[in-house]
Structures are given as C-alpha cells and as structure tokens.
Amino acid sequence: MLASDAAQTPESKKNFRTCLEPSLPYLTGKRWSNHVLLSKQYPRRFEEGRATPPLTRSRRVTNKTEKQPRGNAFCTEQDIHSNKASNFESTAAVMAQALDIERWNLECLFNNTDHRTDLNGVDRLIVRRGQLFTISLYLRSGSYQPGISSLDFIAETGPHPSEQYGTRARFGLSSNIDTSTWSAAVTSPPGDMLALSICSSPKAPIGRYTLNLGHSGSIEFILLFNPWCPADEVYMDSEQSLAEYVLAQDGIIFRGSSKHTIPTPWNFGQFESGILDICLRILDMNPKCLRNPGKDYSGRRNPVYVTRVLSAMVNCNDDKGVLLGKWSDGYEGGVSPLFWRGSVEILRNWDTQACQPVRYGQCWVFAAVACSVSRALGIPCRVITNYLSAHDTNCNLVIERYVNENGELIQSREMIWNYHCWVESWMTRPDLNPDFDGWQASDPTPQEKSEGVYCCGPIPVRAIKDGELTFKYDAPFVFAEVNADVVTFMKKKDGSTSKVTSSGLVGQKISTKSVGNDTREDITHLYKYPEGSDEEREAFKKANHQNKLLQEKPDPGLHITIKVTSDMRKGCDFDVFAVVTNNTEAERKCRLVFGSCAVSYNGFLGGNCGFKDLLNVQLSPGAERRVPLRLNYSKYGDQVTEDNLIRLAALLMDYSTGEAQLAMRNIVLDNPEIKVRILGEPKENRKLAAEISIQNPLPEPLDNCCFSIEGANLTGGNIISERLGCTVGPGEDAKVKIYFTPTRSGLRKLVVDFDSNKLCHVKGYRNVIIGK
Numbered sequence: 001m002l003a004s005d006a007a008q009t010p011e012s013k014k015n016f017r018t019c020l021e022p023s024l025p026y027l028t029g030k031r032w033s034n035h036v037l038l039s040k041q042y043p044r045r046f047e048e049g050r051a052t053p054p055l056t057r058s059r060r061v062t063n064k065t066e067k068q069p070r071g072n073a074f075c076t077e078q079d080i081h082s083n084k085a086s087n088f089e090s091t092a093a094v095m096a097q098a099l100d101i102e103r104w105n106l107e108c109l110f111n112n113t114d115h116r117t118d119l120n121g122v123d124r125l126i127v128r129r130g131q132l133f134t135i136s137l138y139l140r141s142g143s144y145q146p147g148i149s150s151l152d153f154i155a156e157t158g159p160h161p162s163e164q165y166g167t168r169a170r171f172g173l174s175s176n177i178d179t180s181t182w183s184a185a186v187t188s189p190p191g192d193m194l195a196l197s198i199c200s201s202p203k204a205p206i207g208r209y210t211l212n213l214g215h216s217g218s219i220e221f222i223l224l225f226n227p228w229c230p231a232d233e234v235y236m237d238s239e240q241s242l243a244e245y246v247l248a249q250d251g252i253i254f255r256g257s258s259k260h261t262i263p264t265p266w267n268f269g270q271f272e273s274g275i276l277d278i279c280l281r282i283l284d285m286n287p288k289c290l291r292n293p294g295k296d297y298s299g300r301r302n303p304v305y306v307t308r309v310l311s312a313m314v315n316c317n318d319d320k321g322v323l324l325g326k327w328s329d330g331y332e333g334g335v336s337p338l339f340w341r342g343s344v345e346i347l348r349n350w351d352t353q354a355c356q357p358v359r360y361g362q363c364w365v366f367a368a369v370a371c372s373v374s375r376a377l378g379i380p381c382r383v384i385t386n387y388l389s390a391h392d393t394n395c396n397l398v399i400e401r402y403v404n405e406n407g408e409l410i411q412s413r414e415m416i417w418n419y420h421c422w423v424e425s426w427m428t429r430p431d432l433n434p435d436f437d438g439w440q441a442s443d444p445t446p447q448e449k450s451e452g453v454y455c456c457g458p459i460p461v462r463a464i465k466d467g468e469l470t471f472k473y474d475a476p477f478v479f480a481e482v483n484a485d486v487v488t489f490m491k492k493k494d495g496s497t498s499k500v501t502s503s504g505l506v507g508q509k510i511s512t513k514s515v516g517n518d519t520r521e522d523i524t525h526l527y528k529y530p531e532g533s534d535e536e537r538e539a540f541k542k543a544n545h546q547n548k549l550l551q552e553k554p555d556p557g558l559h560i561t562i563k564v565t566s567d568m569r570k571g572c573d574f575d576v577f578a579v580v581t582n583n584t585e586a587e588r589k590c591r592l593v594f595g596s597c598a599v600s601y602n603g604f605l606g607g608n609c610g611f612k613d614l615l616n617v618q619l620s621p622g623a624e625r626r627v628p629l630r631l632n633y634s635k636y637g638d639q640v641t642e643d644n645l646i647r648l649a650a651l652l653m654d655y656s657t658g659e660a661q662l663a664m665r666n667i668v669l670d671n672p673e674i675k676v677r678i679l680g681e682p683k684e685n686r687k688l689a690a691e692i693s694i695q696n697p698l699p700e701p702l703d704n705c706c707f708s709i710e711g712a713n714l715t716g717g718n719i720i721s722e723r724l725g726c727t728v729g730p731g732e733d734a735k736v737k738i739y740f741t742p743t744r745s746g747l748r749k750l751v752v753d754f755d756s757n758k759l760c761h762v763k764g765y766r767n768v769i770i771g772k
Helices: 010-020 030-041 043-047 077-095 108-114 239-247 275-284 287-291 293-299 303-313 344-352 363-377 461-466 475-483 534-542
Strands: 068-070 073-075 101-105 126-128 133-139 152-157 168-172 183-186 193-199 207-213 218-224 250-257 260-267 323-325 358-361 381-391 398-403 415-427 438-442 485-491 497-502 508-513 520-522 558-564 574-582 588-599 605-619 624-631 645-654 660-668 675-679 688-695 706-710 720-723 733-740 746-755 762-770
Touching: 108 126, 108 133, 168 183, 207 275, 239 363, 239 381, 250 363, 250 381, 250 415, 250 508, 250 660, 250 746, 260 363, 260 381, 260 660, 260 746, 260 762, 275 303, 275 344, 275 363, 287 293, 293 303, 303 363, 303 415, 303 438, 323 363, 344 358, 344 363, 358 363, 363 381, 363 415, 381 475, 398 415, 438 461, 461 475, 461 534, 558 588, 558 645, 558 660, 574 588, 574 605, 574 645, 588 624, 605 624, 605 645, 675 746, 675 762, 688 706, 688 746, 688 762, 706 733, 720 733
Parallel strands: 126 218, 323 358, 398 485, 497 660
Antiparallel strands: 068 073, 101 133, 133 193, 152 168, 152 207, 183 193, 207 218, 250 260, 381 415, 381 508, 415 438, 485 497, 508 520, 558 574, 574 624, 588 605, 588 645, 645 660, 675 688, 688 733, 706 720, 706 746, 746 762
C-alpha cells in the first residue's frame, strides 16, 4: 500500500479546491468515450468527417500464401487476421489504461466536515453512506484522459468480505456519480492531479472499510449511517431534530416521579476521542458476530438489526456486554449507578478492561449508553422515561400486587417501577407497513429474555399505540409497560386473600428532552390514545386486553387519596396526609392504616419511615377527614436510598362491608441546588474556571465532599475532580473552583456531580456558550 498525503499543504488545498470547481463537460457517457478513443487512434479519418476506423481491404484470396500489398510490404492472409487482432488489442489497451497513482490525499478535513463527522477528528476518513466524498490523486506518470483512463475499485468490510453478503463491492470509474450504489467518477479537468469522488451505497453495511485503488494501493475509512440521505433507512428530514438526536453530545434524562419530574444532565460524548472505535468494537464482540462474522457484518446494513444487537450488548447478561446491572444489596466491587455523569468513562472502562462489564448500571445508565452508541453510528436516538412503568413477567398485561393487612407491599417479580428508561431510534421498517416507520422503542436494560437473549426491541412506537402485539420485536412487553392493568389483593394472616380496590395507573408522563432546549416534552400521546376514547378501546381489542375492556368504574362510596406538601426537601421534617371522603348517605366506621417506607426507583422496598394505625375512623355522610403522618429526618434519613424515594400507602377498611381500598404514592425528596458560576470569558482553547457550590441541607455535617465535572468539548473527554479537605457543617456551603479548557465553540453543557458521606451524587449543570 502506498503512503497517502495525510497533511494538507496550502498548495494541495488550493489544487483540491480548483479540482472541485465546475469544468468543461468532458465525461458524457460511452459515446463520447468512444469518440475520444477513435479520434486519437485515427486522427485523419476524423478530420475527414468519417467516424469509423479504416478496415484493411483485400482482393479475394485463393491461396493463403499469396502476398497482398500493404504499403511497400506484402503479407499473408494469416498476417491480415493477426494484424486485425493486434489493432483491436491495441484499441482495448488504449481503452483500459489504468491510472498510475503515486500518492493521494484523503482530504479528511474537507470530507469529515461535509459528512458531519469532523467532531470525531480529522486525522482519518469518516464518512456517511449514500453521500459522495472526494479525495485527491497524484499520478506518477501520464495524465488522466476521460474515456481512456481506468481505475478498478474493490470496497470491503469485515473479516470475510463477500459479494454474496454485500460486504464486498466491485466497481470502476463512471462518467457520473450514482448515489444509489457504489460508484466513482473523476470530478476535475484532465491532468496529473485528480479529484476523485466516491459514493457508497446507501444500503451498505456500516463499519471499517478498505478500498483498493486498482493496483496502486488501498485506503481505509469508516462508514456510518446517514440520516441526512433520503435513501438511507435512518433518514430524518428535520435539521433541528438531527442536531438534537445525532449531533448533540449532551442532554437531559428525566428521573424523579410522575408528580415531580427531575431533569438529570448527561454527557453522551459520542464524538470524544476513541468512542467511535469502541462502538465498533461493541458490534464486533456481539455473539452473532463471533459465531458468524460474515452474516453479522452483512446485517450491519440494517439499522433494525444493529439496534437489536445494541439492546443486547449494552448489558452483559448473555455476552461480553458493556454494563452489569445491580438494583440492591450495595455496590461492592464497583460504583453506584448514580456515580456516572456520562457515557464516555463507562465505554472507555469497558474497552480498557478487555471487554469486562463495567459495574454498575441501572435503566437510565443502560439507556444513555445505548443512545451514545446509536448516535455515534449515525442512528438518530433519544432517551425516554416512562413513569409508573409496569414489569409484566407472564405477558398477561396484568400486574398482580399483594399487600398485608398493614397495607405493606409484599415483594414479587411483577412490579411497577417508579420510572423506567429506554431509547427510541428513528428508522424505516421495510418488514412492516410504512405506517410503522419512525420512532422504534428498544430497551437495553436486562429484564426479560427475547428469543433467548436479554434484549428488547426495536418495536414501532405506533404499534404499541395501536395494540399490534404480533409485530417484531417484543411488542407485548413494551405494551404492558405503558398499558398494564393493576390488580391488588390483600393477604390475610389466616392465609386467605381478598381483592382490594385501588387506582393503580401505569404509563404516565412519558417524557424526553425537547429539541433545542432542556425542557421536558411529553410524548404519552405517541404511545397511548386518550383514556376512554374509542381509539383506546380499539387498541385494547387488538391487544386482547380483557382486563381493561371489562374494567368498571369504581363505586364512589368511600374514597381515599394521599396529599403532600410542596416543600419536601431532604433533611427536613414534613407532613403527608391521607384524605378519606364518605360519599354515601350513611355514617361509616373504618380502620385506616397509613404507612411509609423507603423504596428504590424500581420498586424494591426498604425500611419503615413512619407508620400510623387508626382503628376507629368515623365519617358522617358527605364528610371528609384529613389524617396527617409526620416524616422526620431522624427516622427516614438512614432508610432512604440514593434515589431519595419514599413510598406512602394508605389502606382503608370499611367495617360495615368488609371492603378495602388502597391509595399509594411515591414522593421524591429534593436535593439542594448546585450553583455554577463561570469565571472569565468562555472561548475556544482558553482556560476557564467554574466556581461551584452547594449548601448542606442536613442537620448533620458532611465529610469526604467531592465535586466532579465533565462535558463534551469542555474537559478534554476527562473527568476533573476537586475534593474538599474539611467538614461542611449544617447550613454551610461547600465550594470549590475547578479549571478546564474548552476545545470547541458553541453551546456546551458542563455536568457537575457532588458526593459526600451523607449527601450522595447530587447532580447539576450549567449551559455555557463558548466563543471562537
């Protein structure tokens, strides 16, 4: 392989720009090529206006040895035939003069910028499929002659390239670029320095490629999906959406609860140094590739296939995947999922640790990493949060939950997560009706197996909305996450069970970050029709969701609900209320059990945070009673997890009817706000300082306080930490100054984490506009 000119001199840049300027029409098809060939071989004939080459004329020959006049010489008939063959061989040789290439310049700065891959760097060629890129060729001898000069190309990807699998493509020089297939054309005037434009097929597998330039050598490049190309299956026609879902290196993931959504910043970092190579390694390490690399590399033309592979490889349950999930019993041997501020460190750790899983992740971490990898490969992607998300293990679209006589939940595999995150990827579905193109949901969090593997999706979001549960992939599981019915039973001490009336809702406030700003976009309408509508009922019929179809309106007699105050900050004492209403015309006597306990975001229960049992609650007709429950930090402080969640449950039992009603609600304790102040004028490659502070809201001191920051194009792809050497007392501020140097202009997000022994992994961020 010949060495290429990686560096661009001012002269080469000038020549390259000249080559790209419009020139004379010199490549106009086969007829013009033949015209050029013949005019050079037989100039006199063309001067005379005759467009055919001269044929050797001879009289009839009866004796093969008889001489025939040819100028001053004579020849035999055998000589004549030999001469004809020689003429045509000479013609063919002229028609197929291979270009003698001495060196080339891949014009990485120009091409990567044009293909919107320059954020990956410009030291190598990274292009998108279905879009031409142009390189400079410098000839060793001769010059390019339109219609005469030739160059054969072979593009290959994968360990066993095959034309059958579509991982090898052969093509030659054409008069024009054909963007529907692999093609190449010279796009500069004839000369010894050429601009060669090459276009890959918009259906080509993504990955690392070698392109042979005839016998002169080969070049290497990386090919990605192209959402800017109408012929690509990931095409998206909105520049604003593409800026958000492909190019944005940071974003917001929503956590908290349906009543109190909390935006959490995340550094996707898909263009940071080395990340693209790691993403390609993830594809190479998937079991399908290890079993049959030829078939797997062929499958990489299809974003549905790639997305399904990623949903399996981001978790490590069946393979050498990226993350190990953990939801209980501490995080020994790793770090809390709340430790992470972005995907970059996770992906780099997996890569440098010989593809051993990074410990630990939970749903929003799995989803964020999948989003980073998808965007890096060119698939538009966004993180979705579904509040009150059902985990249906038996595919009956019903979550059966059990409580004891104190209203305390009995743990089971079927749960309602406070929230659950997955990703949506944008693509067409050629295997389905065109109505189901667009956003496809996939879930990299390992919950249930699909086709024997812990993966989920992609399934069209439209299919979930319409109740099309036979569509690929995993429609029933995702449909249940947003639509399952909740049935509650009470297990009594004598072993008997009875049904409890409850108002458990599933699939609330389905959320994602808005395009172009940090606000929450509610996309529930993309997953569900309005409650009670004819369309909703039709979707339930298609899904055979009998529980929902047969659901009756609850009896308006006794009613219980839970009310909270607006100020529920970690470290404070506050009241919550069970509100009981008697809507009947008779006096009622009831028992009210009102309790609270710590809970993780995915439903695992912790210790008691407060409890009240009222045996004699009397309600006159139409009356309402408000029963407070005091939650003290001294009680809940050591019980709540890093999720800051407390589950409230109020169980009301009517002595006259024996019926029971249950109200449940999760509350989120607010962490203090992290304040970030940028010191100095933010400019490219100029050192900046961030003054960061947080006030201790707890009635006890904080030790081991540490601030950490990271941000795409702000911190060099690294995490910068500053540890305090002192204790921070109650009500005092922890404050540090951290220096960093931005490397690119534009709107950037500085992500901040604060950690200590009592106040763990508080998140904050500051948007910073970096000037040039």
